[in-house]
Amino acid sequence: MKILSAQQLAEADQSTIDKNQITSNDLMEHIAKLIFDRIHQRLQGSPVPIKIFCGIGKNGGDGLALSRHMIQHGYHVTTYVTNYSKKRAPEFLFHYDKIKEVTKDWPILLSSEKDFPELHPQDIIIDAIFGTGINRPIDGWMAQLVHYLNKTPAFKLAIDMPSGLYANNSQDIDSPIIQAQHTFSFETPKLSFFLPETGHYAGTFEVVPIGLDPEYMMKAEPLAQIISSDAAKSMYKPRKKFSHKGDFGHVLTMAGSKGKMGAAVLATGAAVNMGAGKVTAYIPEHANSILQSSIPEVMTISSKSKDYITDFDHDLKDITLCVGPGLSTGDDVKHAFAKALSQQTQPVVIDADGLNILSDNPEYWKMIPNNSILTPHDGELKQLIGRWKDDYDRIEKAKNLSIDKDVILVLKGAHTIIISGKNLYINDTGNPGMATAGSGDVLSGMIAGLLAQHYDSLTAAVFGVFIHGRAGDIASQTYAHEGLKASIISNFVGAAILDLFRPEPQQQPQQQ
């Protein structure tokens, strides 16, 4: 699914209006009905007090049209208008008048702090103050209103966006922003919903398809793409009946050091679980029995040194290298790392200490084959690209590195972002149970397993990240977030692949 900018969404609105020969008011009416249906399906006519706060732009218009539908269906609605300027949108005015069709009460105008209504924990608050049109921080008494609404424990539902949040631009995150529990986002989610500094404001979010012009949507150059289950499914390569292990490649993991052999076991095991035809672990000499007894499917070769990998003298022809987990960063280790890299011509996966070595030794960049995949968490990323001002700066800097070095970057986090040049792919699988030691090692082994099976680099990164998260999601249904651990995520890779082919659950019919 594409993520478009606020400006593109406004263009898509206009194009929809023009092509369908409808008015902006008609489109708003259509959207309000869609939103109403979703709320009605959940509330089923419950007499809960509903307080709708409307701005004076189009987002406020959405709020007024929604309010009318809710009143018409017997909900206990109070409508407030934040009367902060005289510049009212025509759509706002249209729906403001129309509310009189269903009630004798005009909406209550709020013009200062003294007008703020009393709120109760059991209220449902609907935020239709600002949407994608926000272009500066909320200030004055409106800022107080946002703080006032945020203070109440009442459930807050945002229409299109939590008010105060920018869709896709840098902003001062200390400025007032509604903290919603849930957001109905029109047509596509906004980029800010996926970024660590701002994502929490939207709460859980739900994309409401509003029927924007399909031609515009198809042609639009996205800011980013969310990796959908359908997209992941289309990436999957089914196996041919007469295939043999030689068809599925050979991964060499170069990982581990004294006290950190778990990282090698996890990355190596994940390459096996992801389906590599053969996997060899290149490890310190003393770790042989650890690997062999942990993963019988794996072959090993040992470094000359007991506790670290300090040399490299192997033919890497037709082998996919996954280097870094638990490797450590000593001088000898770093020379072995450079030697392994210098022999590589096909893309490699570099993680953890491999990235730390690379940051400290920028001269090694020239040894990295094009389209290699680097999987930094934020600590490692900071060393690679320097400090960033905010999430947008982080993405820009990472894009520049990806373009400059011709590598694919996997920026790990709650929503991992895969960066290939100027293209962004955002992952929506995974859960906080995956914030556990070693889950990144599993990811790097999985991606190497896919590369070995002839997935191209971008697909290996995108599909690997998606399946890793989905494996964590399925596993967490048995183990809970707390009980999830890296080896379990790895063991659920197969379940995650099967899940791609599970039929979608049937939609519940909507109540009217």
Ligand SMILES: NC(=O)C1=CN([C@@H]2O[C@H](COP(=O)(O)OP(=O)(O)OC[C@H]3O[C@@H](n4cnc5c(N)ncnc54)[C@H](O)[C@@H]3O)[C@@H](O)[C@H]2O)[C@@H](O)CC1
């Ligand atoms: N045809 C339509 O009418 C449609 C309406 N939609 C709704 O329209 C919204 C966008 O509407 P608008 O562009 O009118 O913008 P908003 O309703 O988000 O904001 C209203 C106006 O407030 C002003 N403003 C911005 N920041 C401010 C601040 N900090 N303090 C005070 N004033 C500020 C701006 O001039 C802005 O145009 C979307 O989020 C969505 O809810 C569309 O999504 C769908 C189609």
Ligand SMILES: Nc1ncnc2c1ncn2[C@@H]1O[C@H](COP(=O)(O)OP(=O)(O)O)[C@@H](O)[C@H]1O
């Ligand atoms: N809150 C979260 N939600 C979803 N996925 C997460 C979350 N926290 C971490 N992850 C995932 O877990 C993995 C952690 O990797 P990393 O930080 O390298 O761990 P380690 O170094 O211990 O292996 C990444 O793939 C990341 O995307």
Ligand SMILES: [K+]
């Ligand atoms: K809003």
